[in-house]
Amino acid sequence: MVGNDYDVVVVGAGGDGPVAAWKLAEAGLSVLVLEAGPFYGNEQWPAPSERPGGEASSSVADLSGELLDEQFTTREFEMVNKLLFGPADHERGFWFRKFPGDGAILQCAGVGGTTLHYTGCHPRAYPASMDEQGHWPIAYAELLPYYREIEEMCEVTPAPVTAKEELFFRGAAAAGWPLLHDLNVTTSGYRPQPNAIRRPDPKLHVDAGYDGPVTYPEVRGDTLSLGNIAGNPHPRGAPYEEKAKRSSNVSFVPAALETGNVTIRPNAFVTDVRTETALGDAPTATGVDFRDTWSGRTERVDAEVVVLAAGAIETPRLWKNADLPDNEWVGRGLTIHFGDNVMGLWREADLDERLGKGTIDQHEGQDIAARFDYPGLGMLQTVGTTPGVGAILGFGASASGFTFQNDPADAPWDTMGRLAGPELKRLLADYRRMLQMLVVSDDRPHRRNGVTVTPGLADEHGPIPVVNYEPSEGDRKRRDELATIAAEILREAGAAHVHRSDSPPTALHVHSTMRMGYVLDEACEAYDVDRLFVADHSALSNGVGGANPTNTGQALAARTAERILDRHF
Amino acid sequence: MYDERVRRIRRWIDAVLRGSASALELLADLVSGSEDVELHTVVTFRAVVDAVVPETPELDPELGPDHVPGGLGVDLEEFVVTYVDDGFQLGLPYLGPRGNVPLADPIAQLLDVAALALLDRGGNTGELDDDRPVSLLDPGEASPREVRAAAGAFSKLSRRDRLRAVGLLDELELEISQFDGELFEFDGGLVGQLVVGFTEMIYYSEWQGYDEFTQPPSERVHPNDPAAVQSWRQTGYPGFSPGYAALRGYLGSDDGPLGDGDAWTTVDEESSVRILREPGSFRENDYDTSDYAEPFPE
Numbered sequence: 001m002v003g004n005d006y007d008v009v010v011v012g013a014g015g016d017g018p019v020a021a022w023k024l025a026e027a028g029l030s031v032l033v034l035e036a037g038p039f040y041g042n043e044q045w046p047a048p049s050e051r052p053g054g055e056a057s058s059s060v061a062d063l064s065g066e067l068l069d070e071q072f073t074t075r076e077f078e079m080v081n082k083l084l085f086g087p088a089d090h091e092r093g094f095w096f097r098k099f100p101g102d103g104a105i106l107q108c109a110g111v112g113g114t115t116l117h118y119t120g121c122h123p124r125a126y127p128a129s130m131d132e133q134g135h136w137p138i139a140y141a142e143l144l145p146y147y148r149e150i151e152e153m154c155e156v157t158p159a160p161v162t163a164k165e166e167l168f169f170r171g172a173a174a175a176g177w178p179l180l181h182d183l184n185v186t187t188s189g190y191r192p193q194p195n196a197i198r199r200p201d202p203k204l205h206v207d208a209g210y211d212g213p214v215t216y217p218e219v220r221g222d223t224l225s226l227g228n229i230a231g232n233p234h235p236r237g238a239p240y241e242e243k244a245k246r247s248s249n250v251s252f253v254p255a256a257l258e259t260g261n262v263t264i265r266p267n268a269f270v271t272d273v274r275t276e277t278a279l280g281d282a283p284t285a286t287g288v289d290f291r292d293t294w295s296g297r298t299e300r301v302d303a304e305v306v307v308l309a310a311g312a313i314e315t316p317r318l319w320k321n322a323d324l325p326d327n328e329w330v331g332r333g334l335t336i337h338f339g340d341n342v343m344g345l346w347r348e349a350d351l352d353e354r355l356g357k358g359t360i361d362q363h364e365g366q367d368i369a370a371r372f373d374y375p376g377l378g379m380l381q382t383v384g385t386t387p388g389v390g391a392i393l394g395f396g397a398s399a400s401g402f403t404f405q406n407d408p409a410d411a412p413w414d415t416m417g418r419l420a421g422p423e424l425k426r427l428l429a430d431y432r433r434m435l436q437m438l439v440v441s442d443d444r445p446h447r448r449n450g451v452t453v454t455p456g457l458a459d460e461h462g463p464i465p466v467v468n469y470e471p472s473e474g475d476r477k478r479r480d481e482l483a484t485i486a487a488e489i490l491r492e493a494g495a496a497h498v499h500r501s502d503s504p505p506t507a508l509h510v511h512s513t514m515r516m517g518y519v520l521d522e523a524c525e526a527y528d529v530d531r532l533f534v535a536d537h538s539a540l541s542n543g544v545g546g547a548n549p550t551n552t553g554q555a556l557a558a559r560t561a562e563r564i565l566d567r568h569f
Numbered sequence: 570m571y572d573e574r575v576r577r578i579r580r581w582i583d584a585v586l587r588g589s590a591s592a593l594e595l596l597a598d599l600v601s602g603s604e605d606v607e608l609h610t611v612v613t614f615r616a617v618v619d620a621v622v623p624e625t626p627e628l629d630p631e632l633g634p635d636h637v638p639g640g641l642g643v644d645l646e647e648f649v650v651t652y653v654d655d656g657f658q659l660g661l662p663y664l665g666p667r668g669n670v671p672l673a674d675p676i677a678q679l680l681d682v683a684a685l686a687l688l689d690r691g692g693n694t695g696e697l698d699d700d701r702p703v704s705l706l707d708p709g710e711a712s713p714r715e716v717r718a719a720a721g722a723f724s725k726l727s728r729r730d731r732l733r734a735v736g737l738l739d740e741l742e743l744e745i746s747q748f749d750g751e752l753f754e755f756d757g758g759l760v761g762q763l764v765v766g767f768t769e770m771i772y773y774s775e776w777q778g779y780d781e782f783t784q785p786p787s788e789r790v791h792p793n794d795p796a797a798v799q800s801w802r803q804t805g806y807p808g809f810s811p812g813y814a815a816l817r818g819y820l821g822s823d824d825g826p827l828g829d830g831d832a833w834t835t836v837d838e839e840s841s842v843r844i845l846r847e848p849g850s851f852r853e854n855d856y857d858t859s860d861y862a863e864p865f866p867e
Contacts, residue, residue: 132863173842388770391773392769399739
């Protein structure tokens with residue numbers, strides 16, 4: 001039974017909320033975490049998409065690897081639908097958000113949040129994005145101890161090499177880029193991805209001749225099969241906490257529950273932040289109202305401190321719907337790492353020569369295990385995808401029409417645009433000889449970009465978020481430059497055909513809508529509401545240079561938890 | 570002429586979204602319709618699938634007979650309609666099943682509007698053909714007369730012109746977003762995403778292998794076998810696997826901490842970079858950003 005009074009209530013059990021909950025509970029505070037989506041792999045909810053199940057979970061003994069195996073099938077279409085932002089009930093569609101432009105917002109609901117389908121990539125921010133760009137009120141050095149703590153909890157190590165990474169590294173080296181060895185990246189080059197995925201079992205080496213079962217306990221750690229975007233339950237058969245990918249539900253949630261001071265209530269959508277205002281004073285947060293997504297009942301809980309960790313779209317939405325004091329930056333300054341996809345296709349003979357086999361087999365290995373960094377521009381990553389997700393990311397969307405409408409004669413790519421018809425089928429027939437590179441640019445915060453709400457368009461949780469995003473000229477140039485570098489690397493790696501999607505703005509990484517230094521002070525407490533903190537990616541002051549944001553969001557959440565203890569307990 | 574068309578389309582789109590936005594009568598009308606999908610919607614979504622993942626006899630000599638069948642051969646359009654109707658909800662339980670907003674009918678209408686706009690602008694390369702929609706249905710499914718009466722302009726366009734019409738919606742959305750006042754214009758780009766992006770994702774995913782995808786997740790069965798999924802046979806995707814013995818090693822070099830031990834292969838003859846058997850780690854380095862130069866200043 002969920003009580004109605006806690007030291008701290010955390011809104012959202014995504015990538016960052018559980019980090020704050022864990023730190024606060026370790027210090028002895030009582031913490032309630034409210035999560036809008038379901039709790040997968042928990043015995044309180046044996047069929048979380050079909051029935052309401054239990055009310056809350058407070059014990060690590062509730063976690064079940066067996067249930068996670070059953071619920072995370074790795075079937076791509078099923079899992080994308082299961083995990084994307086929407087209610088637990090499988091008969092109901094996604095929660096609607098409006099995103100002008102042809103793009104989409106890819107966020108998950110559920111304990112673990114978007115780390116349920118992130119690919120484990122855990123690099124640090126580029127130091128220059130904090131120390132040279134002028135958006136942040138704190139120095140990069142301040143985050144270093146927290147990065148170390150997070151990386152240890154998430155078991156971050158250099159990712160293993162399979163065929164697709166080897167091909168990329170060959171291309172990057174041949175294009176003249178250096179190998180980077182450092183965690184704090186200040187120059188451009190390539191390196192294995194710092195991944196929060198346990199190392200693969202050495203018996204999975206291609207030379208080891210292993211042909212036993214690729215399941216636990218015969219195999220421990222990563223099993224080198226795509227599955228991260230689909231939740232990744234590998235190795236199958238392993239206990240919950242032995243799953244290879246250290247998404248926040250596997251890394252921080254067990255640690256938080258282990259303290260005995262944390263209760264997690266899924267299927268609980270927070271709709272209001274309660275405040276009290278003494279005469280002539282700023283409002284003080286005193287608790288929240290939330291709605292049970294199965295029963296529709298609204299409940300209330302009081303807390304000494306409220307921590308918003310609902311993500312860079314829902315946190316500002318909640319703020320606005322709760323009618324908290326506005327300032328010109330609440331919801332503004334959205335960055336999404338304005339991205340693109342550049343694909344290489346190879347001839348069998350060319351692959352034979354480079355890899356010793358005629359296929360790349362992108363479905364083998366970790367989804368994203370190799371990267372290229374360029375502080376100031378952003379990053380490139382190799383991406384292995386299953387064919388359906390690959391088709392929609394790489395071919396199904398473009399800001400420049402269909403390939404037959406474009407003539408890229410002088411461009412570094414052979415085709416550009418959306419693919420359909422015989423061209424699509426011909427290209428996807430080469431699925432096993434294809435390597436996709438994700439272009440992730442260091443887009444900068446602009447006030448015009450962000451989240452608003454409008455009373456006219458409401459769902460059961462209030463006015464829905466309306467997201468605006470229009471990249472600047474500089475953002476476009478950075479992305480173009482990275483796409484050009486990607487094409488060069490693919491060519492150097494021997495690709496016979498290079499295709500660029502020219503993707504519409506798609507929000508894979510969403511941040512900086514409640515920016516530290518603009519909406520939040522240096523402890524991430526709101527300037528305008530006392531005892532109200534933000535511990536999610538919305539608190540980031542910019543897009544951390546284009547590096548994957550999870551590590552930085554978690555490090556900042558850990559730091560924020562310490563500041564909460566210093567200030568209020 | 571074109572501007573007037575754009576304005577008309579915009580008004581139409583506004584109406585659609587205002588309907589779903591504020592639960593006005595329009596949406597109630599949509600929801601109160603029968604369970605059966607209208608013939609117009611069926612024909613239009615077949616025309617979509619036929620353009621996006623067509624039957625391709627021309628690929629037979631090049632790639633083999635496995636690459637001939639397209640989406641219509643596996644009834645993809647039926648599921649796309651179901652998916653589009655069930656996929657989005659505004660949390661209004663009195664509106665249709667579970668508050669989901671059925672979007673297939675309005676999207677089919679919008680595709681016709683786009684087709685007319687394409688014709689109006691002279692952007693089509695082929696002519697409208699009344700027999701195209703008829704050929705999209707199996708013999709005996711509906712009478713040719715009924716089909717001709719129900720079919721809109723979109724399904725009468727050539728495959729490529731249908732794609733051009735979808736492309737026009739992308740463009741239209743950009744023009745629309747410059748207007749202010751009406752906040753909830755439907756962006757045409759979403760239509761493109763749904764009819765092209767989602768059609769491609771569903772087709773190339775495991776979808777075809779389910780007996781019935783709309784069953785509760787715990788009751789869904791999937792054989793995980795390319796024999797049951799046409800698109801897997803066309804891409805060579807072998808199905809989902811618990812793992813692969815695919816480890817080649819770890820990246821490292823002579824002068825760094827990233828790897829150690831025996832070299833398995835050299836990445837580039839010119840450099841000291843190797844793929845090594847044993848893993849290393851990143852260096853916790855001091856950093857210095859004083860040389861940082863902004864490549865593209867804002």
